[in-house]
Amino acid sequence: MTASLCSIGCAAVCLVVALVAVRTSLYDQCYLVLCCVLTCFMLPLLFLFCGGITSGMPLYCITATALLAYAKRGYPKLIAFLVSVAVQVTTLVVTWRQPELVFMELNRDDSYLDILVTVILTSITLFAVGAVAMRSYAVERESKEELLAKLDYLSMRDPLTEVYNRRYLMTFLENEVWRRRDSYFLFMLDLDGLEHLNYGYGHAFGDRALCAVAQLLMQKKSSSGKECVARCGSGSFVFVMEDSSEGEALARGEQIRRDVENMRFEENSMVHLTISAGFVTCGNRSLLNAKLALDKVMELLQVAKSLGKNQIRSMMDG
DSSP states (O other), rough: HHHHHHHHHHHHHHHHHHHHHHHHHHHHHHHHHHHHHHHIIIHHHHHHHTTTTGHHHHHHHHHHHHHHOOOOOOHHHHHHHHHHHHHHHHHHHHHHGGGSSSSOOOOOHHHHHHHHHHHHHHHHHHHHHHHHHHHHHHHHHHHHHHHHHHHHHHHOOTTTTBBOOOOHHHIIIIIIIIIGGGGEEEEEEETHHHHHHHHHHHHHHHHEEEEHHHHHHHHHOOTSSOEEEEOOOOEEEEEEEOOSOOHHHHHHHHHHHHHHTTOOOOTTTTTTOOOEEEEETTTTTOSSSHHHHHHHHHHHHHHHHTTSSSOOOEGGGG
């Protein structure tokens, strides 16, 4: 009778703590409190009333203590674990020294049956809790990996056009291009009159024009993964081309200029976009590094702007 009342009390305590957790959303704290109540109070009492060492209660005590490991608190979890172990060790030592404290000892058959049931229940409990914990860990890890991948993606991309940014461009030039630079060319272009577009037609339309140019450049990029398109200024883009000759690469740049010139927008059909561009051969020995190459192509871009815009200037133009 006493054991039954103790078991009912244990179930009632678990239910109350569960209700508090649901109402307050303090799941971590309530889980820790529940484990402490079980290991430090309820299970030691059940140990005394349900047969002591001859029953399956020691396994229940070990299981409850092990469940403390899944609590998400720091020092409180460690303290709860140490106190729980101390209480359970004390219970075992005291009942060993004073066996009369155990209200009922089980006979051989009842003891085996009780331990068998306990093994089954504790095994299921530990497996279920461990599986849930590992699943939660896997989900959390996947979430963090996705977040890191997204942050890595955003760190390399221009947020408006989604092409690469200047930071990635420099990395690409230094790590990929400069080791075999003889087959690479830099085509830097700037959208003419972007400020006029923004003030005359609104920043939203100016952004759309930039995205249209970026999309065109991405369409012109080869699928080999050896070329790069990056935004490196308000209206400026760099197209890192790989080609067999300077003439062919320059022809690709000229085709891009014409394609931009032929762009039309339904909401502003009178708008005609143009670009000015600079073009350099990475294999030119006067360009000692990637930074000098970018400086040179930017200089040629400014020359194209000063000469009337809507044109490409290269090192061959003098």
